[in-house]
Amino acid sequence: MLHGDSSQIIREELLNEYKNKIQLIITSPPFPLNYKKKYGNFKGEEYKDWFANLAPLYSDLLTEDGSIVIEIGNSWEPHRPVQSVLHLESLLAFMKAANLNLIQEFICYNPSRLPSPANWVTVNRIRAVDSYTHVWWLSKSDFPKADNRKVLRPYSQGMLNLIKRQSYNTGKRPSGHSIGEKSFLKDNGGGIAHNLLEFEPIESKRINRLPNNITEFVRLNDNPELPSNVLSIANTNSSDYYSKKCRELEIKRHPATMQAGLIAFFTQFLTDENDLILDPFGGSNTTGYISEKLKRRWFSIEIMEEYIEQSIFRFQEPNFETNLIKLKNI
Known part of the structure; x- marks a missing residue:
């Protein structure tokens, strides 16, 4: 896991040795929000330009049949109950900047998300809760490496x-x-996975039909009764070892971690053992954790040193098998 600005690290450290060698780039970059976050984020046209400039770097690192998977949320116009199209403009600019193909879009539904935008949902009561994010699967090729037989649902x-x-x-x-x-x-x-991903079932008693080889990373519904027609991933970010360790030591954990089940799904779907994976916005390094469990090689990049320090907890999980060198304790 590398500390610093991802664009700079890719240019100065990774491109020389790993050009056309990374099979999967999977990440959740800063969203196009209309207010500043602690980790820093751009707004408006500045965000679109920043996002588009990432595309050539990612494309140069990618194998010819490699994939880019990006999770990103919606944004709203400042002080207006109007949804912004900035995320869509940013996607188009990103694709154009490196001549990338949109292979497929996935929708991640998460009913546990706080009601937002609060001013229009909980205060003025004129909009519905924004409860999903987009996951864009991109590639240089029309036929990136993929095998949906590796992520069949029961x-x-x-x-x-x-x-x-x-x-x-x-x-x-x-x-x-x-x-x-x-x-x-x-x-x-098993059945072929759908492109609607749930972090909790829309129907509370419906079975979570998660691919068998991903169940290691999530907690399934204990009382299944109804069949599911989507991929259901239990929302366990608040109950995993990393989160428990942060609470135990009274450390403020990363506020927007990617779902382990989501990363495991695309890792199984789009890569094989020993393939190389990169997360340019690593956060608390869920991608590295999942990659290590699934016997993939990996890089993560994170600009906030405190999140890198926290990420060590993931690899200190009891019974976690790894070939990594002995990790220091915090």
């Missing part, structure tokens, strides 16, 4: 019953699609 009980009885309602649907007699009878080991 079948719903209904699908398991269908496979068992080997029959279902075939024929033409109102949509015009024709469903063959054997189209859904093969057991493929």
